[in-house]
Amino acid sequence: MTNNGRNLGRIIKQRRNTIPLTLREVSKMSGVSSSHLGRIERGERFPSAHILRRIAKPLGFDERQLFTFAGYLSSSSTEVTEAEPEYTTARLDPYVAKVLAQEPMEVQRSVIAILTTLKSIAKGLQTEND
Amino acid sequence: MTNNGRNLGRIIKQRRNTIPLTLREVSKMSGVSSSHLGRIERGERFPSAHILRRIAKPLGFDERQLFTFAGYLSSSSTEVTEAEPEYTTARLDPYVAKVLAQEPMEVQRSVIAILTTLKSIAKGLQTEND
DNA sequence: ATTATAATTCGCCAAATGGCAAAATGTCAA
DNA sequence: TTGACATTTTGCCATTTGGCGAATTATAAT
Numbered sequence: 464m465t466n467n468g469r470n471l472g473r474i475i476k477q478r479r480n481t482i483p484l485t486l487r488e489v490s491k492m493s494g495v496s497s498s499h500l501g502r503i504e505r506g507e508r509f510p511s512a513h514i515l516r517r518i519a520k521p522l523g524f525d526e527r528q529l530f531t532f533a534g535y536l537s538s539s540s541t542e543v544t545e546a547e548p549e550y551t552t553a554r555l556d557p558y559v560a561k562v563l564a565q566e567p568m569e570v571q572r573s574v575i576a577i578l579t580t581l582k583s584i585a586k587g588l589q590t591e592n593d
Numbered sequence: 594m595t596n597n598g599r600n601l602g603r604i605i606k607q608r609r610n611t612i613p614l615t616l617r618e619v620s621k622m623s624g625v626s627s628s629h630l631g632r633i634e635r636g637e638r639f640p641s642a643h644i645l646r647r648i649a650k651p652l653g654f655d656e657r658q659l660f661t662f663a664g665y666l667s668s669s670s671t672e673v674t675e676a677e678p679e680y681t682t683a684r685l686d687p688y689v690a691k692v693l694a695q696e697p698m699e700v701q702r703s704v705i706a707i708l709t710t711l712k713s714i715a716k717g718l719q720t721e722n723d
Numbered sequence: 724a725t726t727a728t729a730a731t732t733c734g735c736c737a738a739a740t741g742g743c744a745a746a747a748t749g750t751c752a753a
Numbered sequence: 754t755t756g757a758c759a760t761t762t763t764g765c766c767a768t769t770t771g772g773c774g775a776a777t778t779a780t781a782a783t
Contacts, residue, residue: 485760499741501761511740512642512665526666527657535642535665536656615730629771631731641770725783732777740769747762753755 471533476504478522492521509533599636601663606634608652622651639663 479489486504490497495514502508510518512535519526530536609619616634620627625644632638640648642665649656660666 487760496742497760498743498762502741502763505762508740512660512663514741516665516667530642530660530666533642535646536660537646617730626772627730628732628773632733632771635732637732638770644771726781727783728779728781730777730779732775734773734775736772738770738772740767742767743765745762745764747760749760750758752757 470506471509472504472506474532475518475522478524479504482523484521489518489521493517601639602634602636604662605648605652608654609634612653614651619648619651623647 479486484492486497486500489495489500493500495517499508499514500518503510503514510533512530512533515529515533515535516526518524519529527536609616614622616627616630619625619630623630625647629638629644630648633640633644640663642660642663645659645663645665646656648654649659657666661668
């Protein structure tokens, strides 16, 4: 469990809900029991590398990214291969791109408008709290 | 143990003898008990991802290579990724992509989550009106 | 050969993973 | 509400990992 399985669990759960899929469906696709998946999501179990490997694709994760997130691969190891340009931080999640691309142009733009608005609201809240 | 831990063990043992190092020395460097290392080498135990990660450097292995060898990472994953996904019909507005790409991954996903939620709400409203 | 000394293997144990089936919870229509 | 579903959580258990210390085996040096 290593207690920070919580974070990994949250990430996995959020992704599953975003798609969205049920535990059972992910279980079917990955061959991992749904009870175990549930425990992983709520941080009661830490997934072994084998399990992580099997759930990566059904949830649309990049395998290595997930491994790095889980602490199995050191992050430096991930950087090396990435022949990407410098916007390593500024990368658009492939799944996000896919979903958004299916929306009409106005919707896509609206999403950005909402995001911008939320950010300015958040900024206001932050200064309020400090 | 998964029986083909034999192969992995041979690889590790050969590397260690080539350097050469004793089990104790590798143990000191990696923090993994020498008895466990011994069992791994002779295929009686299959190293977990965490253990594999810790012995990679002392033995001069590339982390990902070793993971792939152990069957934790799929070999395809080691090759090039980042090829463009399959949204040939649907198109993502370049400006939208650019703006979104500058956001952290969670934000990107949250955007999709919001979109999904709004769509289901809209669906509810629609059926309500008819 | 015979001790020292280092290296490896073995016996045992605690802790964690992951599956199965039952219990609990959620959801929705009648 | 009630009943009929699907979904998630829990209880229980087999299996595996990995550590510690003792026993065994190799390696020298005298």
